[in-house]
Amino acid sequence: MKLSARNLSERVDTLYDAIVVGGGMGGLSAAIYLARYGLKCLIVEKGKGRSIWMQDLRNYVGLDPETSGGSIVKDSTKHALEWGADHLRGFVDEVVDEGDIFSVKVQIGRKNPVEATFKSKYVIAASGVIDVLPETDDMQNVFNYAGYTLHVCMICDGFDMWDQKAVLIAGRESQINAAFVLNWFTPYISVLTHGFEVSDEMKAKLADHGYPLYEQKIARFLGEKHKMSGVELADGTVVEATTGLINMGSIYHNHYLKGIDGLEWDGENLVTHGLAQTSHDRIFAIGDLKQGLNQVSIAVADGTKAATQIWRNIRRASAPRKWEENIKKPAEVA
Amino acid sequence: MKLSARNLSERVDTLYDAIVVGGGMGGLSAAIYLARYGLKCLIVEKGKGRSIWMQDLRNYVGLDPETSGGSIVKDSTKHALEWGADHLRGFVDEVVDEGDIFSVKVQIGRKNPVEATFKSKYVIAASGVIDVLPETDDMQNVFNYAGYTLHVCMICDGFDMWDQKAVLIAGRESQINAAFVLNWFTPYISVLTHGFEVSDEMKAKLADHGYPLYEQKIARFLGEKHKMSGVELADGTVVEATTGLINMGSIYHNHYLKGIDGLEWDGENLVTHGLAQTSHDRIFAIGDLKQGLNQVSIAVADGTKAATQIWRNIRRASAPRKWEENIKKPAEVA
Numbered sequence: 001m002k003l004s005a006r007n008l009s010e011r012v013d014t015l016y017d018a019i020v021v022g023g024g025m026g027g028l029s030a031a032i033y034l035a036r037y038g039l040k041c042l043i044v045e046k047g048k049g050r051s052i053w054m055q056d057l058r059n060y061v062g063l064d065p066e067t068s069g070g071s072i073v074k075d076s077t078k079h080a081l082e083w084g085a086d087h088l089r090g091f092v093d094e095v096v097d098e099g100d101i102f103s104v105k106v107q108i109g110r111k112n113p114v115e116a117t118f119k120s121k122y123v124i125a126a127s128g129v130i131d132v133l134p135e136t137d138d139m140q141n142v143f144n145y146a147g148y149t150l151h152v153c154m155i156c157d158g159f160d161m162w163d164q165k166a167v168l169i170a171g172r173e174s175q176i177n178a179a180f181v182l183n184w185f186t187p188y189i190s191v192l193t194h195g196f197e198v199s200d201e202m203k204a205k206l207a208d209h210g211y212p213l214y215e216q217k218i219a220r221f222l223g224e225k226h227k228m229s230g231v232e233l234a235d236g237t238v239v240e241a242t243t244g245l246i247n248m249g250s251i252y253h254n255h256y257l258k259g260i261d262g263l264e265w266d267g268e269n270l271v272t273h274g275l276a277q278t279s280h281d282r283i284f285a286i287g288d289l290k291q292g293l294n295q296v297s298i299a300v301a302d303g304t305k306a307a308t309q310i311w312r313n314i315r316r317a318s319a320p321r322k323w324e325e326n327i328k329k330p331a332e333v334a
Numbered sequence: 335m336k337l338s339a340r341n342l343s344e345r346v347d348t349l350y351d352a353i354v355v356g357g358g359m360g361g362l363s364a365a366i367y368l369a370r371y372g373l374k375c376l377i378v379e380k381g382k383g384r385s386i387w388m389q390d391l392r393n394y395v396g397l398d399p400e401t402s403g404g405s406i407v408k409d410s411t412k413h414a415l416e417w418g419a420d421h422l423r424g425f426v427d428e429v430v431d432e433g434d435i436f437s438v439k440v441q442i443g444r445k446n447p448v449e450a451t452f453k454s455k456y457v458i459a460a461s462g463v464i465d466v467l468p469e470t471d472d473m474q475n476v477f478n479y480a481g482y483t484l485h486v487c488m489i490c491d492g493f494d495m496w497d498q499k500a501v502l503i504a505g506r507e508s509q510i511n512a513a514f515v516l517n518w519f520t521p522y523i524s525v526l527t528h529g530f531e532v533s534d535e536m537k538a539k540l541a542d543h544g545y546p547l548y549e550q551k552i553a554r555f556l557g558e559k560h561k562m563s564g565v566e567l568a569d570g571t572v573v574e575a576t577t578g579l580i581n582m583g584s585i586y587h588n589h590y591l592k593g594i595d596g597l598e599w600d601g602e603n604l605v606t607h608g609l610a611q612t613s614h615d616r617i618f619a620i621g622d623l624k625q626g627l628n629q630v631s632i633a634v635a636d637g638t639k640a641a642t643q644i645w646r647n648i649r650r651a652s653a654p655r656k657w658e659e660n661i662k663k664p665a666e667v668a
Binding site: 025028029032033035036037038057058059060061062063064065067072075076079083155158159162180181183184185186187188189207208209210211212275293295297298300301302303304305308311315318320321322323324325326327 | 410
């Protein structure tokens with residue numbers, strides 16, 4: 001059922017089997033499996049996740065390579081609802097571990113937000129990351145290219161940059177090292193730091209590879225209809241490029257777990273083992289929030305794994321269902 | 335490129351980066367990633383894999399739940415070809431480890447088969463399993479229901495059996511234990527052994543749950559238009575059921591790896607770690623052939639992982655591509 005501030009009362013007494021924080025590809029996979037296991041689950045989706053930026057998802061088996069992330073999320077949300085999942089547009093503020101159950105505090109709506117608390121046995125952290133983009137005076141100009149010809153994922157889109165003139169936009173020096181991987185796809189790399197200054201050592205390494213370095217601020221991206229032709233820097237310099245890779249790091253949506261004891265972290269990623277289990281028995285982490293490759297296919301598989309382990313746990317703790325009318329008396333068996 | 339006995343000569347001198355044995359969901363995912371990493375890969379697909387039995391794939395994010403396995407394989411094979419993968423309909427007889435490369439011997443065609451040998455740096459074992467079905471005099475009668483209302487995967491299709499009268503068809507006694515998991519979805523379970531006899535202990539356990547047991551051979555499935563209404567046994571008994579689960583084990587397509595030294599097995603499954611790596615540096619195993627859940631989403635993610643690790647290995651062993659025209663002389667850098 002689609003929940004909103006208006007119909008929350010219908011679920012106020014529900015003890016969910018699992019609350020899935022994040023309704024992207026991984027969270028939807030978890031919800032579809034949970035619902036098909038007959039478990040009560042709620043997806044809380046804040047909107048504007050990484051999926052929405054994907055203009056086309058070219059490496060996922062079964063889909064037309066032109067399919068956008070947004071359309072997948074829309075269709076799969078509908079399927080999850082049809083199988084019986086609940087879905088709420090909201091922002092998870094905090095998850096509180098109360099021993100056997102969690103209280104999940106959700107803010108619903110931006111203006112005059114309503115605060116609601118849901119209860120569940122398990123939590124699946126599927127809230128992922130969002131890529132840091134270069135801040136410029138006109139962000140719409142960035143959005144016009146990001147996800148089209150200005151990429152954030154080399155594994156996903158390196159192929160589409162093949163032997164093109166490319167900019168690599170880094171947020172700090174270590175991120176410039178992506179140039180020495182990106183050169184698998186194209187050697188025509190100009191490195192933009194959007195303002196920070198680079199060590200002599202890195203300068204020499206870039207020069208050795210023939211990759212020009214620009215330490216000025218980016219003024220704007222040039223091109224038309226989402227197709228880049230170059231980047232204009234603050235001093236008026238134009239760097240010619242038909243594609244680009246932004247490698248400025250990620251913002252992790254994991255604040256709501258920071259108060260939980262006993263969770264093992266690797267930086268901002270959750271450490272998982274087995275079927276997407278964290279070091280906390282009743283918290284699972286899937287997709288970009290956990291260690292590993294940030295790929296849709298992997299997030300979707302993680303959702304399968306987390307839901308299956310939760311089903312196993314709940315099933316094993318439940319009494320077996322017998323076919324009562326067929327039960328034979330002990331005498332008949334012997 | 336689509337290969338066949340007619341155009342093999344075009345690839346006779348090719349050293350593939352990877353040969354993917356099996357063109358189901360996992361193998362296609364691997365091939366799509368490999369091709370998009372710019373690596374040379376060949377899929378060898380024998381046909382009639384498990385995917386083809388799926389009349390609808392209801393739990394895979396992004397697809398209409400009515401999508402059949404066959405249509406996904408067809409579409410994704412086309413995509414893999416478009417990105418640059420080679421695809422050959424053939425049967426892998428043997429993989430021979432020659433130190434740095436593998437020789438992969440393939441039989442092409444059924445009548446008057448042609449034998450061809452391909453060379454590759456890596457092998458991805460994606461040839462999966464096929465479910466054992468009950469043998470009856472009229473196999474077409476079994477095929478009329480298998481994959482429709484007569485299921486082979488409880489995780490995939492348990493939801494579609496909910497509270498229906500169901501038969502569980504086991505191939506040996508231990509497989510009867512699936513009844514005590516299937517009862518999560520329905521308690522109205524009749525157990526059919528298709529001929530083998532069950533221990534008193536198991537009989538008592540089934541009786542305790544009220545699940546009738548039939549040890550006769552199955553004569554045929556009853557119903558129409560792929561919808562089961564029951565099962566007729568050899569002695570004429572009709573067991574009423576609108577759905578069923580076949581749990582008779584799997585045939586593993588792994589014969590071609592049995593001659594390889596140093597592969598770690600868990601029964602017929604390959605043991606993997608990290609990104610779908612087996613205990614052999616240059617052999618990867620994905621999907622149902624490796625340990626773990628047999629789910630499409632997981633096979634697809636495995637394909638992503640194997641291809642990515644192979645790309646990393648090959649990339650790290652390659653000279654970096656420099657932008658030669660931009661290379662500065664040491665004096666300019668200093």
